Amino acid sequence: MGIFIIYTQSSMLISKKEYQSWREIQDEFPDYTASLGPWAAQETVDYLNKEYPDLTPSASQQVDSLLTEAHEYRVLSFE
Numbered sequence: 001m002g003i004f005i006i007y008t009q010s011s012m013l014i015s016k017k018e019y020q021s022w023r024e025i026q027d028e029f030p031d032y033t034a035s036l037g038p039w040a041a042q043e044t045v046d047y048l049n050k051e052y053p054d055l056t057p058s059a060s061q062q063v064d065s066l067l068t069e070a071h072e073y074r075v076l077s078f079e
Helices: 022-028 041-051 059-068
Strands: 003-008 012-015 032-039 073-075
Touching: 003 041, 012 059, 022 032, 032 041, 041 059, 059 073
Parallel strands: none
Antiparallel strands: 003 012, 003 032, 012 073
8 A cells, every 4th residue: 555645735644545646636635736655654654754853743653543544644743
């Protein structure tokens, strides 16, 4: 399962939904600006740790939560 990082004008999300293209993501999130992925869980954690060290809970915890929850996406939280 791949994880997408989705940037919108109002938030940053991670999603485990399988998208075929960025256009599908844009259709789902009207304020879409960009996306990365799909990446493996550890690649996602590594990127988030490097680029966003102020994530709270940690990138690893937020990715783990996404993978164990029924929801297809999670809004990332920062300090």
